Amino acid sequence: MTLNAHDALIQLMIVAASSDSTMTEKELLRIQALVGRLPVFEGFDRDRLTEVANACADKLNGPGGLDLLMDDAIAALPKKLQDTAYAVAVEVTAVDLHLEQEELRFLELLRDKLDLDRLTTAAIEVAARARHRRMPG
Template sequence: MALSTQDALIYLMIVSAWSDTAMSEVELQRIEDQILRLPVFAGFDTERLEEVANSCVDTLNGPQGLDGVLDAAVAAIPHRLQDTAYALAVEIAASDLRLEQEELRYLEMVRDRLEIDRLTTAAIEASARARYRRAH
């Protein structure tokens, strides 16, 4: 079954949160916040979030694993939302204020599969760093 665009974006955020082997409460809350406030999720039934998350995990644990999740998600995201997809993945990875090597590798995989240029990805990454920088 093909994913909807919104489901695909959620898949990328969920895997971003789990890419360091643990989804923190901060990351889970950030996913929910993004779904509630961003225009790209307008009309998404938040009651479906658990169902979408479980489907993502099932795909991850299936025979195609991470490649299957990425293939399905990228196929469902229109070209005009490729940068949005990457920005959401970066946002979730950065939300707990530390990026582990696994998260960086995952973001690299997402970046390589999406059709966005390096300048755009660098700007997205710099923007996330600026938003999550602490005063002390």
């Protein structure tokens, strides 16, 4: 089955969230919130979220694993959505304001596979950190 852009974005978020071997409740809720709120997901049937997540797990556990999943997802995205793909992946990993080494490595791999300049990716990362900050104290 050919991947569509919605599924590709969701699969990249799921991999970002689970790249440290666990998907926290905060990360899952963030994925659901992004799918429900962002204009890029207009027209996506939210009832399919579990189906997309299961397809993601199957692909990760199959031949080619992470590299194949990322290549297929990126190939399914129009070029103008590559920054969106990076932004939603960063958004999911930044939700707890602490990135594990595996999450950082996944974001680095994704950055390398996407056709984005370093200034764009840095701006996306800084904006995500700023959105998730809490008041001190």
